[in-house]
Amino acid sequence: METIYQAHINLSRFLSADGQALQALPSWTETPETLVRYYRNMVLARQLDNKIIALQRTGQMGTYASLLGAEAIEIVLGDLMQTSDVLVPYYRNHALQMLRGLSLADMLSYWGGDERGNAAPAMGEDFPNAVPIATQALHATGVATAIKIRGEKRAVVTVCGDGATSKGDFLEALNIAGVWQLPVIFMVNNNQWAISVPRALQCAAPTLAQKAIGAGIRGEQVDGNDVIALHQSISRALQHAREGKGPTLIEAISYRLSDHTTADDATRYRRHDELKSAWEREPIKRLQTFLHQQGWWDEEQESAWQTETRQMIQQGIDQYLQQSDQPVEQLIDFLYAELPDALKPQRERLIRNAQPGGNHHE
Ligand SMILES: Cc1ncc(C[n+]2csc(CCOP(=O)(O)OP(=O)(O)O)c2C)c(N)n1
Numbered sequence: 001m002e003t004i005y006q007a008h009i010n011l012s013r014f015l016s017a018d019g020q021a022l023q024a025l026p027s028w029t030e031t032p033e034t035l036v037r038y039y040r041n042m043v044l045a046r047q048l049d050n051k052i053i054a055l056q057r058t059g060q061m062g063t064y065a066s067l068l069g070a071e072a073i074e075i076v077l078g079d080l081m082q083t084s085d086v087l088v089p090y091y092r093n094h095a096l097q098m099l100r101g102l103s104l105a106d107m108l109s110y111w112g113g114d115e116r117g118n119a120a121p122a123m124g125e126d127f128p129n130a131v132p133i134a135t136q137a138l139h140a141t142g143v144a145t146a147i148k149i150r151g152e153k154r155a156v157v158t159v160c161g162d163g164a165t166s167k168g169d170f171l172e173a174l175n176i177a178g179v180w181q182l183p184v185i186f187m188v189n190n191n192q193w194a195i196s197v198p199r200a201l202q203c204a205a206p207t208l209a210q211k212a213i214g215a216g217i218r219g220e221q222v223d224g225n226d227v228i229a230l231h232q233s234i235s236r237a238l239q240h241a242r243e244g245k246g247p248t249l250i251e252a253i254s255y256r257l258s259d260h261t262t263a264d265d266a267t268r269y270r271r272h273d274e275l276k277s278a279w280e281r282e283p284i285k286r287l288q289t290f291l292h293q294q295g296w297w298d299e300e301q302e303s304a305w306q307t308e309t310r311q312m313i314q315q316g317i318d319q320y321l322q323q324s325d326q327p328v329e330q331l332i333d334f335l336y337a338e339l340p341d342a343l344k345p346q347r348e349r350l351i352r353n354a355q356p357g358g359n360h361h362e
């Protein structure tokens, strides 16, 4: 018998959980600019997340999917992607979407149940949030195919969770990306849970990155709490895509520090000690420790930035709360260029019922 194929998967990590360098660091980390920007944006993302949950708990926001624990993945992707690249996101990418130009008010508006926030002009050619699991992976390969046919130097980035990698859509997308060598990056936010299903029950393979091997594409694991490791992997993958060197699957190891959404209660299925140990590996504290040691960030800067972000967030919230409601008939109008006859009476009824004193039991 002969071995005709052997493969391995690398895990990339530069900073330990307590912010110590584990190996020689890349030269871009010798000056503070990029790392401090990553830190500031992660703090902003976390504050925003807290605030949105508070809005939801006080009835001013719809069901919301927290990004707690995924800040590093979001921020580094958002920083390294160029405007001309295309983002095909899922429902846990709002910090990333904001770095790509989506306003805070529009983002809040989407989570408040107003679809106009998911079709904001500032999103350019980026896609709206995918809520159906893994469908976005195929959309991303479609966009990447168009880019390849046109011979453009652009990358497509799509993000999904660990659970999504079990879906046929995801595997089909990987496969065609390999066959056609598409300029696409599959970023898997492996946060260890798909609602109440733990990673161990999701897939028998020891890594999700190795799904790339079956598709003949590059695949790797990266510590999703380590901005330096993420920066290295993502910039390499983006460069590959833009230069026509094909797709990459990146499995970023993170942890969902929140409930699945505000409609979930993870204490019913998740052990407290697991959550506690995940907090010891989280991305913000790790970078903060490193920045302190370098003398690039101190208490004074921290409190000034906390105040500034609070003000920025409050401004966005005020704008969101002042926005007029979406006319109810848009539920229907948004979907049809020409309204089918059967829906016309329903549309009229919707408008009537939405008026003050409308008959809501009609
Ligand atoms: C096609 C489809 N099936 C089921 C659901 C319900 N659902 C919403 S989120 C989710 C879990 C997804 O987990 P994962 O892919 O790990 O992403 P995470 O939410 O953890 O970031 C499921 C099953 C859905 N939205 N779409």
Ligand SMILES: [Mg+2]
Binding pocket: 161, 162, 163, 189, 190, 191, 192, 193, 194, 195, 256
């Ligand atoms: Mg998950």
